[in-house]
Amino acid sequence: MNVEVERHTGIGEILAKVRTGTRRMTPEETEAAGRRGALVVDTRTEHQRQEQGEIPGSLVIDRTVLEWRxxxxxxxxxxxxVDHDLEIIVICRQGYSSSLAAASLRAIGLWRATDMIGGVEAWQRAGLPLTSGPADVRH
Structure with missing residues (x-):
C-alpha cells in the first residue's frame, strides 16, 4: 500500500518566504519615507488605532480592500x-500581517511595496509620534 502524506505549509514558513529578498523598513526609515512622499498605509483595526494611536500622515485602508484601493x-x-512604481509601506500592529499584505501588493505589480518591521509596537518603542486622530481613512 502506497500512501502519500500531504504536506501542509505553516504560516511561519509562508511568512519567511514572502519576506525573502524584501527590504523591510525600520520605524525611522518608514517615517522618513513618508516625509519624502511614500504611501504609509495602516491596516490596523479601528479598535487597535484607538488603543495605540494614529501614525501621522498615514492612510488607513482596511486589509479587506487593500489591493483594490x-x-x-x-x-x-x-x-x-497613480502607477505601479509607488513606494508603499504597509503597517500593522506587530509586523506580521503587513508582510503578507505587502507581498499581495507586489503580486499585483506594486513592486516597491514593503512593510515596517515590528509594526506600530516598534514605532512606539522608537518614540516616534502618534496622535489621537483624526485618521485619513479610505473606504
Missing part, C-alpha cells in the same frame, strides 16, 4: 494610486 488598474483605487 492601491491597484492603479482598479476602478476602486484611491487617487494616490
Amino acid at each position: 492601491l491597484d492603479p488598474l482598479s476602478d476602486a483605487r484611491i487617487p494616490e494610486a
